[in-house]
Amino acid sequence: MPPTSVLDIEELTVRYGETLAVDRLDLRIAAGETVALLGANGAGKSSVLNAALGLFRPTAGRVRLLGRGPLEAIRAGGVGAMLQHGGLPSETRVGEVLELVRRQYDTPWPVGDLSVTAGIDGLLTRKVDALSGGQRQRVLLALALAGAPPLLVLDEPTSAMDVAARQAFWTTMRALAGRGHTVVFATHHLDEADAVADRVVVVAGGRIVADGSATAVKAAVAGRTIRFTAPGERGELAGLPGVTSVSAAGELVELATSDAEATLRALLARHDRLPDLEVRGATLEQAFLRLTAGGTR
Amino acid sequence: MSGLLLFQLRRVGRNRQYLFFTVLLPALFTVFFTKIFGNLAADPAEYQANARPYMVSMMAYGALGAALGATIRLAFDRASGWLRQLRVTPVPTGTAFTVDVLVGALLVLPSLVVVALVGRFVNGIELRPATWAALIAVLWAGSVAFVALGLAIGLALDSQAAGAAIGILGTVLAALGGLWVSVEWFPSGMAALARVMPSYWYAELGRDVAAGGTPSGGAVLAVAGFTALFSVAAVAVARRRPLHAVAG
Numbered sequence: 215m216p217p218t219s220v221l222d223i224e225e226l227t228v229r230y231g232e233t234l235a236v237d238r239l240d241l242r243i244a245a246g247e248t249v250a251l252l253g254a255n256g257a258g259k260s261s262v263l264n265a266a267l268g269l270f271r272p273t274a275g276r277v278r279l280l281g282r283g284p285l286e287a288i289r290a291g292g293v294g295a296m297l298q299h300g301g302l303p304s305e306t307r308v309g310e311v312l313e314l315v316r317r318q319y320d321t322p323w324p325v326g327d328l329s330v331t332a333g334i335d336g337l338l339t340r341k342v343d344a345l346s347g348g349q350r351q352r353v354l355l356a357l358a359l360a361g362a363p364p365l366l367v368l369d370e371p372t373s374a375m376d377v378a379a380r381q382a383f384w385t386t387m388r389a390l391a392g393r394g395h396t397v398v399f400a401t402h403h404l405d406e407a408d409a410v411a412d413r414v415v416v417v418a419g420g421r422i423v424a425d426g427s428a429t430a431v432k433a434a435v436a437g438r439t440i441r442f443t444a445p446g447e448r449g450e451l452a453g454l455p456g457v458t459s460v461s462a463a464g465e466l467v468e469l470a471t472s473d474a475e476a477t478l479r480a481l482l483a484r485h486d487r488l489p490d491l492e493v494r495g496a497t498l499e500q501a502f503l504r505l506t507a508g509g510t511r
Numbered sequence: 512m513s514g515l516l517l518f519q520l521r522r523v524g525r526n527r528q529y530l531f532f533t534v535l536l537p538a539l540f541t542v543f544f545t546k547i548f549g550n551l552a553a554d555p556a557e558y559q560a561n562a563r564p565y566m567v568s569m570m571a572y573g574a575l576g577a578a579l580g581a582t583i584r585l586a587f588d589r590a591s592g593w594l595r596q597l598r599v600t601p602v603p604t605g606t607a608f609t610v611d612v613l614v615g616a617l618l619v620l621p622s623l624v625v626v627a628l629v630g631r632f633v634n635g636i637e638l639r640p641a642t643w644a645a646l647i648a649v650l651w652a653g654s655v656a657f658v659a660l661g662l663a664i665g666l667a668l669d670s671q672a673a674g675a676a677i678g679i680l681g682t683v684l685a686a687l688g689g690l691w692v693s694v695e696w697f698p699s700g701m702a703a704l705a706r707v708m709p710s711y712w713y714a715e716l717g718r719d720v721a722a723g724g725t726p727s728g729g730a731v732l733a734v735a736g737f738t739a740l741f742s743v744a745a746v747a748v749a750r751r752r753p754l755h756a757v758a759g
Contacts, residue, residue: 267599269755288599295599301592305522314518318601357596367599 219278220245220365220396221266226275228261228420235261236272237420243398245364248391250407251400252431253417259400260298262417263369266398267295280365287365291319294358295367296351302342308353309338312360319361331386332356347374355383359390366390368399372406384410407431430458438474441492442467444485454480466490512606519614529580532681533622537573538629540691541566545634559637566630567717568690570650573622575657575710576681582615582661586673589666589754598755607754611665615658616651623647638721646720653713653734657684659741660709666748684710709737 221243228236236258243249251259265272268284279287287293302311312329316322329335332355337345345353351374358366368387372380387410391397401407407414407428414431416424424431437458443465452460456473471477474493481488523529545562552558588594597607627647630636638646664676685691687701688710694702705711712733716726 269595269598289601289603291601293599297592297595297599299592300596300599302596303522303588303593304591305525306518310518310521314514315600317514354596357600361601 218244220247220280221398222276222278223262223266224276226262226265226277227273228258228265228270229273235420236265238275239417239420239422241415241422243396245396246391246394247413248387248397248411249399249413249415250411250428251398251415251417252402252404252407253400254402257402257417258420259402259417260369261420263295263367263398263400264297267293267297267367269297291321291361292363293365293367294361294363296354296358296369296371298369298373300354302345302350302353304343306342307338308334308340308342308345311342311353312338312356315357315360319363321362323359323362328356328359331389332359333382333386348376348379351375352379352383355386364394364396366395366397366399368397370400370402372401372403380406404431437470437472439494440469440471440474440477440481441490441494442481442488443490444488450484512610515602515606515610516613519610520617523581523584523614523618529577532678533573533577533580533618534625537569537576537622537626540572541569541626541629542633545630549634562630562634562636563638563721564693564718566626566634566636567646567650567721568693568714569630570623570626570646571710571714571717572681572685572690573626574619574650574654575684575713576677577618577622578615578654578657579661579664579681580677581618582611582658583665583668583673583677585611585662585665585754586668586670589756590670595755604754608662608749611662612658615661616655619651619654619658620647623650639723642720642723646717649720649726650713650717653716656709656713656734656738656741659738659745663741663745663748666745666752666754684708687711688714690714709734712737 219242221241223239223241226236226239226241227234239258239262241262251262253259264270265275266277266279266284267288268277277284280290280292282290312325312334316325316328322328323331326335329338333352334349334356337349337353340349342353351371355371358368372383375383384406387397387399391410391412397410399410408431411428414424414426414428415422416431444467445465448460448462448467451457451467451469454469455476456471457469457477458472459470461468469477478493545565548561548565549558552561585594594607598604624647627643631638631643664680665673668676687704688708689697689705690710694705694711697705712730715730716734719726719730
């Protein structure tokens, strides 16, 4: 039976000295999903991905890749990865490095198609030391894809790319996801997450603060929180225009809404009084999201 | 593994600086100094007696430079992120490490063979075929000490320090170990210092063989001891800083 969960992280904790980088994080990713780990620098994204790849031993927790330990899964050719601190060997040509890596897999991606997919078809005879930053990233992508692995892990893959290269890169990623590859990538660009991922996991302070479809996460960014006190029944509140979630603690009601104005109009039409009314711009997570999205423009 | 071995050998082979310092320079030194000192010899027997140990010293110099240069490069591959990249391919880390050991060991051979050929055909050094073979074999085996030393240094240092270490260490080992100027010309303090240098004992292995004998027990013991010491150091550093750890 094939594993239904491609990446399975349980209670992952990563501590660097005094710093808690990842705090008892749980994450399950199913086969075929395209998942963005969205978070600011230092949020813990890389720590999660590096621990998932077995690049270091986490302080606590359990990681399974394709139903095995990370090292075994990688040895078996099930995983391809673009790392933030990955690199290419000096004194080589692109084609040689690609060939070396392809040969490590039982069923490598045919080199012609692979180099077209990764956008390096003109670079195979080029010396590695003479590549531009964007070209290096594409070669690293080709290495990650060399074994046509079921799981792709990409840690901020577009960091060295200009806008055009970035768009081409994500077009490639969408095509791969379309072919059934599971793609997990870290980014601090909300628009990237939105454009590619069908699931966005927001990481802050080493914890998952939001996990949902890109649409839901975007709504949270644009959204507002409306609070007031109201006794009695609240069942109808969830049906009001714009409301994405309702929570209550005692008499205090909190509505998350993607359209504060419409929600308020509807509320005021139904209630004579709305004691302790408060409309807030953002929760911590939402503020964080806006911050990271702002960084891209 | 053979794919990675050829890949790594080809990379080093493309480095002209490496080839110059480990093959060409020792060969040139052999010709140059033997011609100078050779002219001082009173008769052919004395010429042979002077030229042989100098050739052995240059074989040792080239070999230790080759072993260090090939293995310290590990620091560059770590700094570039290549070792980390390799770690997320199916290549086991142990294989990557073993390949670097083999590359170091194999690249010692050109230095040994080229200097020996120059000694034989340019300088006219005469040894029995079995002695030539034994000389190269003994110096090849002994070079494992410098492969281990280079790995320990390549694992421990960042790329800039490692780049400097290749040149400095080769020079220090050669100069203080009496490879460039024979220890018999050293003042007594420096001669004593030479006797704690691995390079001195390494060359001593070769001098014993070139003189027609077998390596002295002391030299064998010293080279084996240094090999063990450097290997333990390399393993200890590798444990603390895995191959795929980010530099710095």
